[in-house]
Amino acid sequence: MNERLTRMKTDASQFWTSRSKKQKGAMIGTVIGVIVLAAVITIFATRTTYATLYKDLSPSEIGQIKEALDTQGVKYEIAPGGTAISVPEEQVDSLLVQLGAEGYPQTGAIDYSFANSSGFGMTDNEFNVLKLAATETAIANLFKNLEGVKDAKVMITQPKEGVFVTDTQGEASAAIILNTEPGYKFTEQQISTMYNLVSKSIPDLSTDNIAISNQFSEFFDLNATTTDATSTTTAAGQLQMKKMVERDLQRQVQTMLGTLMGQDKVMVSVTTDIDFKKENREEDLVRPVDEETGEGIAISSQRISETYSGAGANAATGTPEAGTTTDNFTTYGEGAGGDGEYEKTEETINNDVNRIRKDIQEAPYKIQDIGIQVVVEPPTADDAASLPEGVREDIEKILSTIVRTTISKDVTAELTQEQIDEKVAVSIQPLYGKATEVANEKSIIPWWVWVVGGILLAVILLLAFFIIRSRKRAKEEEELSILEEQEELIVDDINDEIETEATVRRKQLEKMAKDKPDDFAKLLRSWIAEE
Numbered sequence: 119m120n121e122r123l124t125r126m127k128t129d130a131s132q133f134w135t136s137r138s139k140k141q142k143g144a145m146i147g148t149v150i151g152v153i154v155l156a157a158v159i160t161i162f163a164t165r166t167t168y169a170t171l172y173k174d175l176s177p178s179e180i181g182q183i184k185e186a187l188d189t190q191g192v193k194y195e196i197a198p199g200g201t202a203i204s205v206p207e208e209q210v211d212s213l214l215v216q217l218g219a220e221g222y223p224q225t226g227a228i229d230y231s232f233a234n235s236s237g238f239g240m241t242d243n244e245f246n247v248l249k250l251a252a253t254e255t256a257i258a259n260l261f262k263n264l265e266g267v268k269d270a271k272v273m274i275t276q277p278k279e280g281v282f283v284t285d286t287q288g289e290a291s292a293a294i295i296l297n298t299e300p301g302y303k304f305t306e307q308q309i310s311t312m313y314n315l316v317s318k319s320i321p322d323l324s325t326d327n328i329a330i331s332n333q334f335s336e337f338f339d340l341n342a343t344t345t346d347a348t349s350t351t352t353a354a355g356q357l358q359m360k361k362m363v364e365r366d367l368q369r370q371v372q373t374m375l376g377t378l379m380g381q382d383k384v385m386v387s388v389t390t391d392i393d394f395k396k397e398n399r400e401e402d403l404v405r406p407v408d409e410e411t412g413e414g415i416a417i418s419s420q421r422i423s424e425t426y427s428g429a430g431a432n433a434a435t436g437t438p439e440a441g442t443t444t445d446n447f448t449t450y451g452e453g454a455g456g457d458g459e460y461e462k463t464e465e466t467i468n469n470d471v472n473r474i475r476k477d478i479q480e481a482p483y484k485i486q487d488i489g490i491q492v493v494v495e496p497p498t499a500d501d502a503a504s505l506p507e508g509v510r511e512d513i514e515k516i517l518s519t520i521v522r523t524t525i526s527k528d529v530t531a532e533l534t535q536e537q538i539d540e541k542v543a544v545s546i547q548p549l550y551g552k553a554t555e556v557a558n559e560k561s562i563i564p565w566w567v568w569v570v571g572g573i574l575l576a577v578i579l580l581l582a583f584f585i586i587r588s589r590k591r592a593k594e595e596e597e598l599s600i601l602e603e604q605e606e607l608i609v610d611d612i613n614d615e616i617e618t619e620a621t622v623r624r625k626q627l628e629k630m631a632k633d634k635p636d637d638f639a640k641l642l643r644s645w646i647a648e649e
Contacts, residue, residue: 129592148581155574168195169210171217173202183222187213250274253319260315261294266302271295274320291327292316298332300381303373309338337365356394359483364388371490371520375513383495385549391487393526403474414469421466427459484526490517491543499548510544517542 134142172183177200184203187194192213195204205213254272261270277288294316298304304312313325330338339362368388375384407415492513498504521541522530530538631638 129589133588133592145581148577151574152578155571159571166193167207168204169207170197171203171205171210171213173197175201175203177201179222183217186217186220186222250276257292257294257316257319260319261296261312264308264312266299266304266308267296268299269297272316276320289327290320290323292320292323292329294328294330296330296332296338301373301376303369304338310340312338313340336369339365356392356483359394360390360392363392363485364390367488367490367520367524371492371517374516375492375494379494379509383497383549385493387491389489389491390485393484393486394482396482397478399478401474401476401478403472403476405472405474407472414471416467417470418468419466420464422462422464424462424464425459426461484528485524486526486529487541488521488524489541489543490521491545492517493545493547493549495549496546502546505546510546513544514539514542517544 137145171194172180175183180196180200180203184194184196187203187205192205192209196202197204254274257272257274258270261267261272271294273293275291277290294312309330312330313328316328316330317323317325325340332338339358367390368386371388372381372384372386375386406412494505494510494513496502496505518535518538518541521538522533525533627638630641
């Protein structure tokens, strides 16, 4: 065994000293690369990939699920904020089924299956609480099936039934918060569908007592044509109309700028000043046909001309009466004994003018003033210089155009461009209040890791092949050298001595003394002791 180890050490040292520096460096680098590759593969092979088991739950629910996983010995990770929990990816499906059978999560996801497990000890109050929670869960599931809705939270308030018949019955109400997809805009039909789903699911619930909003605090209200709440004759209606106008403008600007910069990069606020004075008037206007000359159109005309001439007493005399005017005129000649003559022309013209009658009903409201405030986050939140040049000016021009076309024409005609620009405010700064969502991260091994691993594996196999072949060649050469030495040491036996039993024993003793001296010494001692 020692000779074999010594021989292997000698062969290894000869193999190492016979290599050049480049070969030694390549071999050392290969060994290091193999060790690093083995470590990387071991890390990735033994690394546990986690997937989200539950998300968007309350910390109390996450705590209950954590206790259930601890009792089962399952590894888990809790997301920042304590609203989501992840488990090994291969155990997600089985844990969902197992925890669902045990009733987890115990809040926020109650369905009507609780009635099958309710016992006789359940009170009416407990039953009503569970029934209300089941109704909220059922409505939330209905909303999740709508396009653009990722999640929904429903809160229902129902009045208590009075003991006596004369007791006044309160009204039910519902508040719903939707987690909508960024940039999605609901149509009026979809909003009406949401209100009808809630109203028809809860007895005696009016659409006026339903409030629906999203995670960005944007309310979705019914169209004004479907409700009486937007009547401009009441203060509540005027306030509702003002909110509706501001909301529509805000959504328009939010959608447009969100498409340009990103939905989570823009925050818009719109304020308006609306005049709700409603005016009905009649106008009877009389205007000349020709505005320049002030003349009307001639409807009828009459002209009379008279001429007379005479001598002596028959001559025409007289002068027009002082202070009188007439459209008719007379030309007078000489009189008092001389010859005289006169000419009389009479012209009558009936003129008419434009008579205009207007029944004017003013609009129910006019937008007298408007202000638009926009906060834009640059591409790099902490670097305002990352916003491309000219983007802010473009946004201001767009908003100025919206202001000019939205304000009443009577007011816009009196405003200058500078005054319109003052109604727009654009701020460039980071948005720190954005809603965040825990992403379901899965570790994915990059493709280059597999390529590098394949190359290193091929190099390892080639080196192992060359090393084995070199060792095999060295062993063959060693065996050949031993055979050659043995051939050189072989000498023809010239001893013609006939072997007897005594000579055979002598040779055996000589071989024993040479190969096993200890045993031979023991044998000699035993012989001496016998003698």
